[in-house]
Amino acid sequence: MSVREAIWGEKKERIEEALRALDEDLYRYIRDFAYEEVLARPGLDLKTRELLAITALIALGSPKELATHLEGALRVGATEEEVRETILQSALFLGFPRALAAMKLWEKVRRGGAYPGKGEERPLEDEA
Amino acid sequence: MSVREAIWGEKKERIEEALRALDEDLYRYIRDFAYEEVLARPGLDLKTRELLAITALIALGSPKELATHLEGALRVGATEEEVRETILQSALFLGFPRALAAMKLWEKVRRGGAYPGKGEERPLEDEA
Amino acid sequence: MSVREAIWGEKKERIEEALRALDEDLYRYIRDFAYEEVLARPGLDLKTRELLAITALIALGSPKELATHLEGALRVGATEEEVRETILQSALFLGFPRALAAMKLWEKVRRGGAYPGKGEERPLEDEA
Amino acid sequence: MSVREAIWGEKKERIEEALRALDEDLYRYIRDFAYEEVLARPGLDLKTRELLAITALIALGSPKELATHLEGALRVGATEEEVRETILQSALFLGFPRALAAMKLWEKVRRGGAYPGKGEERPLEDEA
Amino acid sequence: MSVREAIWGEKKERIEEALRALDEDLYRYIRDFAYEEVLARPGLDLKTRELLAITALIALGSPKELATHLEGALRVGATEEEVRETILQSALFLGFPRALAAMKLWEKVRRGGAYPGKGEERPLEDEA
C-alpha cells in the first residue's frame, strides 16, 4: 500500500484528481517526493509521522492541510486520544491560540465523520 | 521519576538552578504546568512527545530550546534514527532551511556528547 | 470579578460552555492557568495585557482568537483609539499585511457591536 | 502612472475607497509609504517586486493580501508561468502546505478572472 | 524630545551612526516613518508602545531588535516588573520556548547595565 493510500484512504482518488487539476508538477512533487520518498522512509512509523505533521501544521496555522493530516493520523492508526494529546501539547510550544484553533478543527473532523467508520455527510474541505 | 528527570536527565539540577535564578515564576510554570501537568499526561508516550516538541521547535527556529529537546528525546528512549527522521520530515512541512539548521544543531548535540553515555566535553548551551 | 468575567463579559457563559464542550482539559488549562493564573498576575493592568494579547495574535495571524481579545480589550477599559493604535503599530514590527488584516477584523468587531453598549445583531464567531 | 494604478489596476478606486473607509491613517501609510515610496523605488522592476511580495505573503499565510498581489503581479507584467514558478519554489523554503494553499488561491484568482482581460464574475475578496 | 531620544537614550548617537553606515535609506525609513511618525502618534503612551514592541519581537524571535526595545521600555518608564510580566504573558500566546528565550535575553540586558543608572561594562549588541 502506498503512503498516499494509507494517509488519504478512501479520499485518495478525489484528492489526487483535485491536486492534478490544480497543478500537475506540484502534484508530482507531493506524490513522488513528499509522500512516497520522505514520508515513506523507514525509521519512524506512519502514525508518529502524522502526529509530527499535525504539530508542524498547527505551527503554520494552515487549517485545510491540518484537516487532511488530522484525518490521516486516524487512518494510519492513531487513536483519537493520541491526536488530542498532540493538540493539547502544542499549547506549550506554540501557544494557546494555536492549540485552541486546532482543537476546534479537530472537533469538526470528528463530527464530520471524515474518516472510515464514521460516514461522511459533509466534506470537510468545504468548511475548514 | 518526574518528567523533568526523564527529559533533563543528569542535567536536571543544573537546568533547574539556572531556571530558578532566571525567573522563579517562569520556572514554576515550566515545572508544574509544562512538564509535570501537560507533558506528564497519559495518552502519548514521552518519546513521541519529545519528537513532537522537536518539530514545534524547528518551526519556531529556537536553537537553544531545540537542543534541550534533541537531548531529551534520546534520554526518553528515541533512537538517533528517529530524531534524524523527525528532522528530515520537517523539510516537507517547514521548508529545507529549517530542516538544515536543525540537522546542524543535531550534529552538535551528537558530537558534544550532550546526553548519557557520550561524555560531555563542551557544554552545548554555550555554542548553540 | 474573575479575569474571565472581565475579558469575556456577557459572553462568559457562552464561551465557557463552548470550551467545555470542545475539550474539558483544554478548557481547564485556559481557565486555571492562562486566565486565572497568568493574566491575573499583578504588575500589569488588564488593559495593557489585552493590548499585548492583540499584538501576539496579530503576529500569529489567528482571526478568531484575535476577535476575542479585540472585544476583551474594550471590556477591560481600552478605548477604541488604543486598540486602533495597537493595530497601526503592528505594521512596523509585523508588516502591513498583518496590520491590514487585523484592522479589517477590528472593523467587524466594532460594527458587529460585539461588546457592551453596542447591541449584538450578529455573532462574530460565525464570520471571523 | 502611480504604483497603485499599476498594481491595483481597474480595482484602484474600489480598493482605495475600502481602505479609506477602514482607516484613514493606515490607508495613508499604505499609499504614501508602502506603495509610492518603497515599492516605487528604482533598482528593481515592479514585476520582480510583486513576485517578492507573493513570496512574503506565502510565508505569512495571509490569503486576502496574497490574492491582491497575485493579481497585481499579472497587472505589472508577470506571466502566469512566473507566478506559478514563484509558488512552486516556495515549497522548498516554506514547506509544501504553504505552497499548496497558495496554489489553490492562485487557481481562484485565475478562474475568477480577477485581472484585466478575464472578466470578473465574482469578486475574490468575498471568497478568499 | 524625539521618540528616538526617548527610546534609544544615551545610545542614540551610536545607534544612528551604525544605522546610517549600514543603509542610509533604511535608516531614514526607521527614523522618519517608524519612530517619528508611527511610534510618535498620540493615543498610546510610549511605555505601552514599547511593551507591545517587546511582544511583537518575542513573536518574531529577533534577539538584537528585542534587546533594543527591552532597554527602550525601561528608558520610557516601564518598570522591570512590567517588562517581566510582558515576557511571562508571552508564554500563553507564543509558547514557552519564546518566553524562555526572551527571559534569558532580558537577564542579559539587566546584568549588562545596558540602560541608564546601571553602568555599561559590555555592549549588548556583541553578545545578543
Add this chain to the structure above:
Amino acid sequence: MSVREAIWGEKKERIEEALRALDEDLYRYIRDFAYEEVLARPGLDLKTRELLAITALIALGSPKELATHLEGALRVGATEEEVRETILQSALFLGFPRALAAMKLWEKVRRGGAYPGKGEERPLEDEA
C-alpha cells in the same frame, strides 16, 4: 553548469562536503530535489529565484541559510542594488526588525568578500 555551481560558485565543493558529512540523505534531497529539480525549472531566471529565496529566508529569520543565498544572488547575476532593494522591500511585508537583521547580515556578506572578486578573509559561516 548545474544550479549548484551557479549558486554556490567556488564554495560548491566545500558546501557539498559539509552537507554530505552532515547528512547523506538531506544532502541528496537538497541536491536532487531542491537545486537540480525545482530551482532548475525554466520559467523564472536564477537571479529572480535567488531574490525570492532571500525574501523567504528573511521571513523565516534563518541567518546562515540567508547568507548562502545573499551570496548566491550575486553569483547568478543580481547586482548589489537588487539585493538591497529586496531587503528594503521586506520591511513592508515582514516588518522592520526582519529587514534590519537582514541588512546587517548583508553588510557582513559584502564586507567579508564572500563572493567572487572580493577575496575571502573570513568565512561567513563562522560569524553569521
